Amino acid sequence: MKEDEVALLKARIAELEHRVKISQQTLRQYALIKRKHKEALDFLNSQKRFTASIIESSSHAVIAINHQKRVVLFNGAAERIFGYTKKEMLNKDTLHLIIPPKYYKDHVRAVDHFLKTGESIGIIGGRVELEGQRRDGTLFPVRIGFGVGENNGKRVIIANIEDITKERRQSQMMQQHNKLAAMGEMIGAIAHQWRQPLNTLATAVQNLELDYAEGLLCDEQYVKEFIQKNKQIIKFMSKTIDDFRSFVRIDTEKESFDVMEATQDVVNMLSAQLNHHGIKVSVRGESFLFKGYRSEFQQVIMNLLSNAKDALLQADVVEPTVTVTISKGKIEVCDNGGGIDESVLPRIFEPYFTTKKEQGTGLGLYMSKMFIEEHMGGTLEALNRGDNACFVIHLRVKDKVHV
Ligand SMILES: Nc1ncnc2c1ncn2[C@@H]1O[C@H](COP(=O)(O)OP(=O)(O)OP(=O)(O)O)[C@@H](O)[C@H]1O
Ligand SMILES: [Mg+2]
Structure with a gap:
């Protein structure tokens, strides 16, 4: 082999080695990103589970409705307090079952207004004392705190409801x-x-x-x-x-x-x-x-x-x-x-x-x-x-x- 051929080959090998190195580096970076991504996902999921368990273990009823007025959250306390199961309430427009008729009109008006304009009629962030309606039709006093959240980029309204009968x-x-x-x-x-x-x-x-x-x-x-x-x-x-x-x-x-x-x-x-x-x-x-x-x-x-x-x-x-x-x-x-x-x-x-x-x-x-x-x-x-x-x-x- 001629001298210049040897030199060329060496240069190629060096270049190939360099490429391999870069590829290895990229692979390592990719693996790192993948790991970080998984960690982030795990963290997010654990946070989700944590939040869900807080909501589920709360002694207050926590109920949320989405932009279509469908119930998207109905925790265990809500089941106990109102007497309906999650299955009966979730993914449907079912709030009329637990809101006494005398409040229902105002409720619809306030929700419509909020979903359309994003403006609250003053109750979001605040607390009010009203009445709830159980499955058997009986009314009982409740204290409700309202908040807003987001679910898949859409507004949800959250109600935190406390049964204040004993109080x-x-x-x-x-x-x-x-x-x-x-x-x-x-x-x-x-x-x-x-x-x-x-x-x-x-x-x-x-x-x-x-x-x-x-x-x-x-x-x-x-x-x-x-x-x-x-x-x-x-x-x-x-x-x-x-x-x-x-x-x-x-x-x-x-x-x-x-x-x-x-x-x-x-x-x-x-x-x-x-x-x-x-x-x-x-x-x-x-x-x-x-x-x-x-x-x-x-x-x-x-x-x-x-x-x-x-x-x-x-x-x-x-x-x-x-x-x-x-x-x-x-x-x-x-x-x-x-x-x-x-x-x-x-x-x-x-x-x-x-x-x-x-x-x-x-x-x-x-x-x-x-x-x-x-x-x-x-x-x-x-x-x-x-x-x-x-x-x-x-x-x-x-x-x-x-x-
Ligand atoms: N005019 C007053 N002058 C001085 N201290 C007062 C006066 N009014 C109330 N207090 C004080 O406030 C406390 C609480 O009053 P409150 O009326 O709630 O209960 P009470 O008078 O002790 O019991 P109850 O009203 O059941 O007889 C009293 O125990 C007293 O120490
Ligand atoms: Mg007194």
Whole structure:
């Protein structure tokens, strides 16, 4: 072989070796990419399984619908809560089975609007309390959180639904408990309220015999006065009972009521008892009309007055006073019993929080806050003003000031 041929061959071999090297490198890179791809896929799948197991093990029902309004997710809790199986619900437009008819129209409107425009009507990202419908047709209270997600590039709407039947029942129980306590207090107040007029009536009746003996019963004027005076007493006693009945009643419908009148009725019922303890109560300011649950509002006033009375009896102040000041949309109940201990102030609205040992249930302020804030959309706050403990209720009113 010639020298130049040898050189050429060597050059070829070198080139081939170089190519082999590059191919080997490419192969190695390819294998690496393949491995990374598999790892990524495995990771994605494990994430998917992880998410699915979170959703499946959740105690809340998790339901999602796609852009065609078909149910694409219906977890185990949803099956338990609503009584339908995944098989019955999935891949079909089946939400009408679990949404009560009264909400269904609004639901369709909100979903259509969102799917078309991407705009929420305010519930996505938020939480609402509504009702759900079980397979047997019964309705139950639910708290729903809405969110949005994507499935294969298309929008899905996700609902996270909590069955709050137990929570509601517990809250109703607490409500009843507090109502009973307030009624007990009221009955005590009525006993006080009646003691004096009953004594007067009893004395008047006892004196009838004497009056007869003295021939007074033939005196028309005397008899008229006798009747008039005692009728007045009976009227007062019967008013106490009427006020009490309106207080005991459980309101089912909101009504427009005069806030000062409703407050005054409670104060009247308690006045004899408060007087007995030397406590002065004054209701002042300008009244307004509010649409809400009258007896729940009265229960709040009752709780605040009862707390003020307890504080005043404990504080032993010279001139124990409770002042209720009313102005449009605002009711303030203040007492000069020394104020609320700063160390307990942050906790007084917690359920069962009391500093009165066995004497208190600790539900008074918790229920009051719930009535005002959740049932009437207002606020109830506590603050100290010097030696005075003040409770401030704010109510949203649209009405004109009513005098
Ligand atoms: N006017 C007030 N002055 C001082 N402390 C108060 C006043 N009102 C409430 N508190 C404090 O707040 C606590 C909670 O009040 P809340 O009405 O919820 O329960 P309670 O009065 O202890 O029990 P219940 O209302 O069932 O009799 C009271 O125990 C008391 O320590
Ligand atoms: Mg109380």
